[in-house]
Amino acid sequence: MITDIDLAVRHFVYRFFVQETRPPAVAETAAEFGLSLPETEAIYKKLHDGHFLFLEPGQSQIRMANPFSAVSTGFIVRTGAKSYYANCAWDMLGIPAMLHEDATISARFTGPGGVMRMAVKNGRIQDGQGLVHFPLPVRHWYDDLIHT
Amino acid sequence: MLLFRSEEDIKDWCREQGMPLGQVLTLEQVWQLSQSWYGSRLEAEYTGRTAVEAEKIFRQVGLADPFWLFD
Numbered sequence: 001m002i003t004d005i006d007l008a009v010r011h012f013v014y015r016f017f018v019q020e021t022r023p024p025a026v027a028e029t030a031a032e033f034g035l036s037l038p039e040t041e042a043i044y045k046k047l048h049d050g051h052f053l054f055l056e057p058g059q060s061q062i063r064m065a066n067p068f069s070a071v072s073t074g075f076i077v078r079t080g081a082k083s084y085y086a087n088c089a090w091d092m093l094g095i096p097a098m099l100h101e102d103a104t105i106s107a108r109f110t111g112p113g114g115v116m117r118m119a120v121k122n123g124r125i126q127d128g129q130g131l132v133h134f135p136l137p138v139r140h141w142y143d144d145l146i147h148t
Numbered sequence: 149m150l151l152f153r154s155e156e157d158i159k160d161w162c163r164e165q166g167m168p169l170g171q172v173l174t175l176e177q178v179w180q181l182s183q184s185w186y187g188s189r190l191e192a193e194y195t196g197r198t199a200v201e202a203e204k205i206f207r208q209v210g211l212a213d214p215f216w217l218f219d
Contacts, residue, residue, distance in 0.1 A: 002195070011192045018190065052196060067186055075151075089151040090178055097182035098189045111161055113153040118175070127173040130151045133158045135170040137215045138202070 001051055009033065009043045010052045013065055018099065021082055023062035023070050051142060074108030074115075089132040096120040113121030116119075149178075171215050181209045 012032055016024040024032070041060045048055045054064040063070050063142040067086050075086035077095040079102065086092040089107060096103035103120045109130060118128035155172060163170050173181070183216045184205045188194050197205075199218035206216040 007192075007195060011190075011194075014190055050196065067182075067189075074206050088149040090149040090182065092151075093175070093179050093182040094186040097179070098186040100187070107151050109153050109157070110150040111152060111157040113157070116151065121180075125175055125179045130153050130175065131155060131158065132151055132173045132175065132178045133161070133170055134149050134173065134215075135162075135165075135167055137170070137217075138206075139218050 002046065002052075005048075006046055006052075009040070010047055010140070013047075013053060013062065017065050017068050017084075018082075021025050021084055023065055026060050047064075047109070067091030067098060076106045077103050077104045089130075090134075093120070093125070157213065171211070175210065175212075177211075181211070182204070184208060 008142050009029060012029060013023055016022075016028070026037055026040045026044065027066050029035070030037050041093075042061070044053070044055060052138060053062055053066075055061060056063045061070070065085055067090075068072075069075075069085040069087040069091070071085065073085045073087060075088060075092040077084045077086050077092055079096065079099055084095055086095055092105050092107050100122070101120075102122070103118075105118050105120070107116045107130075109120070110115070112129070116129050117127075119126040152161065156170060159169060181202070203217060206212075
């Protein structure tokens, strides 16, 4: 069962990611909350199992705090002075939606076509091209999140 | 979820991957979905959402195909 401390850690992870453009390491979260490393790893695992964030397979390192990616991808979102990687074509729009900020986006097409550049300004998308494919029905989204 | 230039490119990709065609959304549809899906994610009060709540978001954005149902 997800507890208040679990949700507080979730919130911290997201705030940290917004500020630092990367997720906090276990040690950084442990220090923030005065927890031991194993306690923090256990919370990260609970949040992973509850789909609040996603860890690298078999590790305690955060891979995704959707819409943010901890690893480089073909979806780059810039807001103000900061630059983030999004996990996918949905998350590239999820970042400005979550931040409630204007953004410029650089996204790689799958297949031919190179790179698409677009913007979000005053709550509207501008200059976007292309289509987004959702390959799996929602009931299968968490079967293999990294490859969805 | 990947970005493609055209439906033709999506169909070519599906053929190469041996996968059926899923759902194809415009950027405007994904933007509308994103605002509902991610708009409150940074709030301390965000506690996740149930399948019922998720399906409601999909319906509100006009996604009514069984593809968008959890059951």
